[in-house]
Amino acid sequence: MDNLIIPTEFSKESLQTVDMAIHMANVMGADITMVYVQKKRENAHPTKMDEELEYARKRFDEIVEEYKGKMNKPDGLKYAIKKGVVYQEVNKVAWDLENPIILTPTHGASGFDPLFLGDNAYKIVSYATGPVITIRHGEIHPNIKTIVMPMDKSRETVEKIPATIAFAKKFNAKVHIVSISSHHLSEIKDKMNTLTEKVMKQFTDEGIEYECEFLIGNNLANMTIDYAKEVDADIICIMSEQKKSESDILGVYAHYIMKNSPIPVLVVPSDKK
Incomplete structure (x- = not known):
């Protein structure tokens, strides 16, 4: 950086x-x-x-x-x-x-x-x-003290972790690890809980303060924005959801959050770009 x-x-x-x-x-x-x-x-x-x-x-x-x-x-x-x-x-x-x-x-x-x-x-x-x-609309947050990092069941979701860690350490910020899902299936919950535990260990090893939350609902993007506003977040860290086969078009989730979030959004490109 x-x-x-x-x-x-x-x-x-x-x-x-x-x-x-x-x-x-x-x-x-x-x-x-x-x-x-x-x-x-x-x-x-x-x-x-x-x-x-x-x-x-x-x-x-x-x-x-x-x-x-x-x-x-x-x-x-x-x-x-x-x-x-x-x-x-x-x-x-x-x-x-x-x-x-x-x-x-x-x-x-x-x-x-x-x-x-x-x-x-x-x-x-x-x-x-x-x-x-x-x-969005000049909504600047100069003091980055609270970061929201949504996690889903995709394999690429972990690729945002290094950038989140880097920001958290630079700004001495607290990270909210937010598992999001549109399904109530126990299999998906178990998978995401396992992932969250691995992320928690990474953050603990890096000396980063964190908090965990699990959200279930139909509109993942709105859930993410609403939660970020609720905890007074300074930035939301997401993936760009891009792959070469998608002709460089942003994923629906990423585009919606960038367009509608009143909070700055840190967008990390996928390694598969």
Whole structure:
């Protein structure tokens, strides 16, 4: 977790993300890179394109001047201006940096492109090979003290554990291990209880405070969000539910939580991507 990347189009939501990123960067000792992507447009007038780039450079310089004093690392706040497809260019920036985490609002608007964020936020997650934190309507939680980690019966569910452990240790946070299921079958309960016991041992060995809960219901995503709100969670850690055969489309559970959770969501990509 050495580098935080923030896609921005200078909306209020994306600038609020900078505040959360600065707090995280100061705790983790990380650098921050803000990214603006100029989309390719057919028949666009060269002057208009140049004006857009100049505006982006000017805004970035203003933001760096305003926020750099809040950074523990004097030169830790940087920016990059790219041209191309938003979600691809943002991820390319991440790939060139060591141990990156992308922080992206799920909504935003600017004078140049009202859809810069929104759909692009979900595509950024789908395309990412590392963790992504999504933030809805600027709902930032700078002090990460409570983490909700839902666990299901899938084999991939354990892949979020290392990221959860890393965050919990960095921020000295408590983790709520939440087993979720839509079935009352004793066989499934036994399987999930066995998994939970293994996770509890991992957390105990790592010195992480935790609490366990088992939830059963028809809407797993809503159950997760409701529980996170109930315990006043600062972040929810989930899997992206992506596989190569799924053409980089987010799973229903992940997409619903990213779209509807008022709490930031840490999305961990599956190793099967």
